[in-house]
Amino acid sequence: MTYELIAIGTSLGGLSALKTLLRSLPTAFPAALAIVQHRHKESDQGLSSFLQKFTVLPVHEVEDKERIQPGHVYFAPADYHLLVEYGYFSLSVDEPVSYARPSIDVLLESASDIYDERVIGVLLTGANHDGVQGLRSLKARGGMTIVQAPDTAESPILPEAAIAAVNVDWVLPLSDIAPRLIHLCGAAGV
């Protein structure tokens, strides 16, 4: 299986979890990463420029109709949903889903709608249930699912809810998630 996109969702505690995950991915990583991290609706590009310091992969705050390129990291901008189309991203200001905009559910559902089984859905630490529904549809369409082990999560609510609702493929401590992604995507070296 060639995975084209890794769709990641997280809320409370996400910043430090993403730091750990992203810093362990090597250059020329063969899949694209799309990330929804819940945050305040007026927050600026601070999040993506902060995380850029910890990864060799180029980090973008998505602009509408931006092309999806392997080995790049794409963040949902504050106050916009991030959706996947064939080959590029779209944004929307549709009403919040699961009380959130950007919503993890929206990203995961649209990612698997386009890529079917060629997508990996990852849920990390989080304090609400946004993402559970999305992970369920992603799994139903044949995608690979990974959830952070609740006891390694700053906030276990999202991981626990996901594990309860979905027959998750991998429940992993945070430090094992990047190596697993590297393995699944067949990336060379670490």
Place this chain on the structure above:
Amino acid sequence: MGILKPDDVDIHLLIEGLYYRYGYDFRNYAKASLKRRIHSFLKAEHLSSVPELQAQMLRDRACADRLLLGLTVNTTAMFRDPSFYIAFRQQVVPLLRTYPFFRIWHAGCSTGQEVYSMAILLQEAGLYHRCRIYATDANDRVLQTARQGIYPYKQMQEYTQLYLKAGGQRTFSEYYTAHYNNAILRPFLRERIVFGEHNLVTDGSFNEFNVIICRNVLIYFDQMLQNQVHELFYNSLCKFGILGLGKQETIRFTKYETAYDDLAKAEKLYRRRS
């Protein structure tokens, strides 16, 4: 055209049906969000499949009209993205001062908050009496609200915060009167605004403008349609006219990339070259 998945063919046929039967043209809207809204509409109508909706919509005008409303997204706020208004004050207002009279077009103005925000900004810059603002949308319902300028009172707290962050120079409550649960905007704010129905997909140019503002509308269009609308904007702007897009929209991925210079890059304010 490539081979589509069955679900996508259903969506495609529904959208074509809506066009051929009623003339509502969503054919080049961005598919992912359109699909989401169709699926939430199915749930709301207790229908089980897209073909079922298609059959019903073709024969039942009321259903088609509800679908039309379900497909349009009207999210807006006064002084949404305050930094845009700060950049507008700093970069665009000095240019506007050089004109005895100027025209602004707000395309896709929804329920009007963005337009009244501009009116307030221009009022505070002492330029409001020199302008004419054309505010258009494809949806006549939102235009009715826009014309009235009456909004739920409970939103005023948020709008006041945004107004202050946008560099507002007075007290926001000077711009409205409270009436039960509503805030009624002061009538003078409406004096230089003309509201009208205009569909960016099907309607053409109707004037020449010094400024065109179109925020969070083009995100709903695919790239082909974005290019088409950018052609309309380009042809409707005067030389060195200003184009303002939404915070996460860009001219970069369109054919008109080289037709504009950046005026305020982060705020998506562009200036037409020559």
